[in-house]
Amino acid sequence: MSDDGQTRAEKLASEIADAILDGTFEPGSRLDEHMLAARYGTSRTPVREALRQLAATGLIDLRPRRGAIVALVTSDQLEVLFVAMGELEATCARLSALSMTPIERRRLEVLQDAMGDLVAQNDVAAYTAANTSFHTLFYTGCHNPVISEMAIGLRRRLAPFRQAQFRAVGRLARSHAEHAVVVGAVLAGNASAAHAAMLRHVSLVEDAFEELRNVPA
């Protein structure tokens, strides 16, 4: 069996979430319970439970008696989400400056150096992967699972809109330079500087997104 101790509803929630995030279910499309049940080879009951779980994360919109649709984010809502994520990431950086252990600070330093090499080699794929690790360090480093889970949830929701962030020329070097400011503040234990630096960093990422978005495809 492929049963990992999880219940059907939980696996369904995870699979449906993946399907939404990878574009299988487009924003605004109806999530028919019968269709989902047939698609995943189960009955409607666990599907309904999974939908409720997803609705709580904001990934889908559940309208009583009118079914579920994949949450469609307007431009305004996207702005709100980006601002929220920026603030949470900045908060993670702030708390990390206050409460990272020496080992965690060392890991941050090492990763920052390694990413410098990736910039020199202009290895976009590896840098993108390392960038995820970079931010993950702050999620764990803030030692506050409540905040980090909120941030992770927002990052997941925004993932589809962040695909091309390192494509523009010079982005890598710029990102790395911004990271350096954040790392410096955190290692120095300067909470407010860490907050400001991370906020500036993620705001610039958001700007990069806006640029890509406002250019006709």
Next chain:
Amino acid sequence: MSDDGQTRAEKLASEIADAILDGTFEPGSRLDEHMLAARYGTSRTPVREALRQLAATGLIDLRPRRGAIVALVTSDQLEVLFVAMGELEATCARLSALSMTPIERRRLEVLQDAMGDLVAQNDVAAYTAANTSFHTLFYTGCHNPVISEMAIGLRRRLAPFRQAQFRAVGRLARSHAEHAVVVGAVLAGNASAAHAAMLRHVSLVEDAFEELRNVPA
């Protein structure tokens, strides 16, 4: 009918949440599906859906095949929750300083003055109510429903642990003085000062809680 367009599961989630928050269901106690279904005069299906919804908010702990229990917060987790709420409230203040409308700023000023009168009269009940309004102003004033809903959710979860915050002598005046700093920063549009002031304010509230908690009842 008492049906407000809501579904049974949603009303159940709300009622069960209330029952947990007002102490009807104590932390750690099992939430038996049959019992809940009988108690609220429905079947197990909507109960299960409500439980899943509550689990997403962190109010209950849902262990596969082993039932649901009211989330019991350890002292450590409580600390984490208070820190998270402090950071979110501070973020709300920060954003409010940047984006409150003139009308919202005026409301804040008016409320702050009115609360000054309540302090003079030592009207704890009215001050407590006004305090809720005070914080609500920042939730709406930050103009970011994602962040404000997170903060509201945390405030709800922490409500049972904040009951006695204004009992100690001089708390009212102190709270009002701290509010004054926050209001001043917000009205001046000083984002970082607003952040710091609100953070300090809620941290002191947390300290007050700790004092009450460490004294044997």
Next chain:
DNA sequence: CGGGGAAATCCTGCATGCAATTTTGCTAAA
């Protein structure tokens, strides 16, 4: 040819029933 309304169809919400797993209680042996 277009619009409004009614009926039919579809879908969601909920109850019930069964299977599987966990928990509990009892017995027996060390």
Next chain:
DNA sequence: TTTAGCAAAATTGCATGCAGGATTTCCCCG
């Protein structure tokens, strides 16, 4: 007396069926 083991009871997970509301379709009228 304590512990290991087993069986029975209880509880969760899931499927199915039915009722009520929403949506679509189609027909009739303007």
